[in-house]
Amino acid sequence: MAAGGNKMDATLRPGETATVKTTCPYCGVGCGILASLGPGGSVTIKGDPDHPANFGRLCSKGSALAETLGMEGRLLHPEVSGRRTTWDDALDLVTKRFQEAIDDHGSDSVAFYVSGQILTEDYYIANKLMKGFIGSGNIDTNSRLCMASAVAAHKRAFGTDTVPCDYTDLEEAELVLIVGSNLAWCHPVIYQRLLAAKSANPSMQVVVIDPRRTATTEIADLHLPILPGRDGFLFSWLLAELDRKGCKDTTFIDQHTDGFDDAIAAARCYAENIDSMADETGLEPAQLIQLRDMIMASERMVTLFSQGINQSTSGTDKGNAIINLHLLTGRIGKPGMGPFSITGQPNAMGGREVGGLANQLAAHVDFGDVSREALVHAFWSSKKPAMGPGLKAVDLFEAVRAGKIKALLIMATNPLVSLPDVDGIKSDWPDDVFVVVVDCIRDTATSAIADVLMPAAAWAEKDGTVTNSERRVSRQRSFLPTPDEARPDWWILAELGKRLGHRAAFAFETPAEIFREYAGLVRAVDRDLDYGDPADLSDGAYDAWEPAAWPLNAKDRLFADGTFFTDNGKARFIAIEPRSPKAVPDWRYPFVLNTGRYRDHWHTLTRTARSATLSRHRAEPTADINPEDADTLGLEDNDLVRLTSPSGQVMMPIALDGSIPVGQVFAPMHWNGAYNKTAEINRLVAPATDPVSGQPESKAAVLRIEPVSFRHRGFALTRADMGFTDCVYANRSRIKGGWLHRLAIDAEVQDWQSWLASRLDAFNGDRHWLSFADEAKGQYRVAVLENGELQAVLFIGKGPTADWLSEQFGTLELDDHTRKALLLGAAPGADPGPLVCACFGVGQKIIAKAIDDHGLCSTDLVGAALKAGTNCGSCLPELRRLIKSAAICQNRAACQPATPPALSETDVIDVEA
């Protein structure tokens, strides 16, 4: 076996395998991966035991990467107006249209909108082209929707966007505050490291601050279900309280900080009365005191925060409120301490470094920092540098709507799903804006508005670097050949740069050359970043790059000496005036909408929905609400509802969930029109943004809930990917060997066989139908076989869930026994329930039964009995919850009868086609 860091030759001799060290393309944990290519092109993915982020671990998404590498749906050729063209023609056209816009309307009439999912090399070129040569600040990124508030908070406090912690700090802490982060689902490998650290050190305490009781709260010693958007009040109160109690590091404050007096004066306004603080935050006075005392008792404290803080109209202030607390106590720059903003995307951090955000220039240099700006311009030999910030994402799309942007290039992001107010954006989209979309996938919501499509190389084909949450720079290395005409993102941007007349500045041949240049810029700027001496970065050294955190070669940890990157070297306290979310619930819109992530899905589904394994955990979005609210509304679990906000409407089923507070709704951000035409959650989210960071408030829209009327509800399983677009509601998801469709139908249907038949492709062979009807119960079931092979199944009316059939569909051997089971929807006693363990395919009902039958009281015992939870561990929090609750009837799936209604053999009738 050929192992090692180097890019490998993807053509192997028979029987040979090769392994490449690369990095996971999903979350900001940045796990190291060993990708092995076997004979016949098979790919095996394993965690890299030597990578310091994961030491061999992977979560369910990382483990299933091999399933998402296929060519299905890939964009493989450049296209202009939907027609295939050559790279030369596509690039010439884009150059012409960008140049025309610049000539006629100025540099600020063009823009790039990029992503934390491109590599540092790609990002560097995009930024250099826009800010160094086109002469506009108009390059922004989806990190605006993600990290912008944390970035702004860091810059206000430290002078630079510097994350001072690494993962070992979490392990060494005595107290970990997890604020607005569902770590168990969104950064599962860090969560597992924390879990292991807590087991090894039982005195470690974990507090989770989140309106919902999430999977992450399973390890919490204290869960504080704060009211949506109120963290600023809580942290201001804590600041004043700790100060009052004398829990502060006066020497540190005096010698290493500015602004303490103002910040403490502002915080004291909120600390006079604990009862009003309790009202403001929705927490009990006793809980507030408990938290304060825990903080007072533990010197080694990490505050880890994510989108529950950032995605807010006061996200920057909240970030600073957290940092203020660490400055007060001097808990920064030392092991096991610090404010820790974790990044979402694999290269969110790298993008921030190069300057991918519109309000900074490059390499952590801000606009207006005149001497360093001059240094960057000189380094680039910029002919036409950007002289000020460009438009931030939400403003950028506003400018497009207002006709101010004439040419826009979108790369590695799907804004027509992920931006707030997607309906408004689509309806106002001007005809004359020229749009280029660079993506790996052909059909996305965003590619639908493109004039030009450019095929990008995908993860397994790309070479470059990414920086994870702990500032660790790792290599992504290609292990598959780039298909057809797909090209790396940096190549596409460099070609554009050359054609726009900047041949020398963009004459890069390899990612290594780009990285060397960037390392040189970083060295010249000489601030918090350091990638080492570019002279040491030969092609070979770049190839062999071992994961390393910046600043490279640092003698001590960041901020260890109390020196920060502000002009006077002191950190800044920021005086905060806490605010509630912009939208306030009223009688028309009485609920607050919280949006976020599912364990096994990634963003807008362009990747994870390709995997049957990953689609099993959550095949369909649900609006999770408290059972009390459902009761008030007269709704039952799984009822189909319409959610209406001032911005728009969506439709999806509800799920009763006691972990959601009364008055709140949680729904996933993931669904796009290709999988569900009515569930794009950003139709509901208004484009309200934080005044400092420009980050939108994705977690606090307001809405009302109404039932949807329809005549029939059911599901279909089909071999072919067919549409049910005329249904009131249709959600499709991948299963092994086909598709699962969940449907609501308003048409009056007499004959379900004809209804299904009319949707099937013509078939000349032997077509058999099985059918069953119970008119009284409104149950209809049909299945169709073509040449003896199962093609489709349709279940209408109340009855068994789709779980068992979805498992069996791809492999069902149609003997007499299974034919019967087919229309029963379950082999008797074998309904697995919704999937919990993705690695071993173990369902919730199986686990619950084993827990009950055998008294399994630990995840180890469940693992020993069923293997569940013994591979990637992503489901451990759910296993713990099942063990704890053993009263699983709270769970909606378990509330349905475990065995389907009786159906006698004679009910199943064979009908000739």
Ligand SMILES: Nc1nc2c(c(=O)[nH]1)N[C@H]1C(S)=C(S)[C@@H](COP(=O)(O)OP(=O)(O)OC[C@H]3O[C@@H](n4cnc5c(=O)[nH]c(N)nc54)[C@H](O)[C@@H]3O)O[C@H]1N2
């Ligand atoms: N499985 C999965 N993992 C992912 C991703 C994915 O798509 N899928 N995406 C990656 C990316 S880009 C990102 S940015 C991260 C995001 O990672 P997280 O930030 O952990 O994920 P979210 O689910 O968006 O939101 C986190 C939590 O904030 C809570 N919250 C909402 N409002 C408030 C509030 O007012 N206060 C507090 N304290 N909490 C609140 C929500 O209930 C939610 O549990 O995940 C990364 N990892």
Ligand SMILES: Nc1nc2c(c(=O)[nH]1)N[C@H]1C(S)=C(S)[C@@H](COP(=O)(O)OP(=O)(O)OC[C@H]3O[C@@H](n4cnc5c(=O)[nH]c(N)nc54)[C@H](O)[C@@H]3O)O[C@H]1N2
């Ligand atoms: N309501 C609500 N909205 C949200 C959020 C939320 O919590 N709630 N979260 C926000 C956050 S934190 C984020 S990060 C965004 C994410 O939102 P997006 O960035 O819009 O989501 P993705 O699905 O990751 O889109 C990435 C696109 O890039 C393509 N792609 C993948 N790899 C490559 C590559 O190497 N090159 C190129 N050219 N293309 C590639 C994929 O096919 C896909 O189309 O959503 C934001 N929107």
Ligand code: SF4
């Ligand atoms: S935790 Fe999972 S998604 Fe995140 S980098 Fe690791 S394997 Fe990938």
Ligand SMILES: [Mo]
């Ligand atoms: Mo993100």
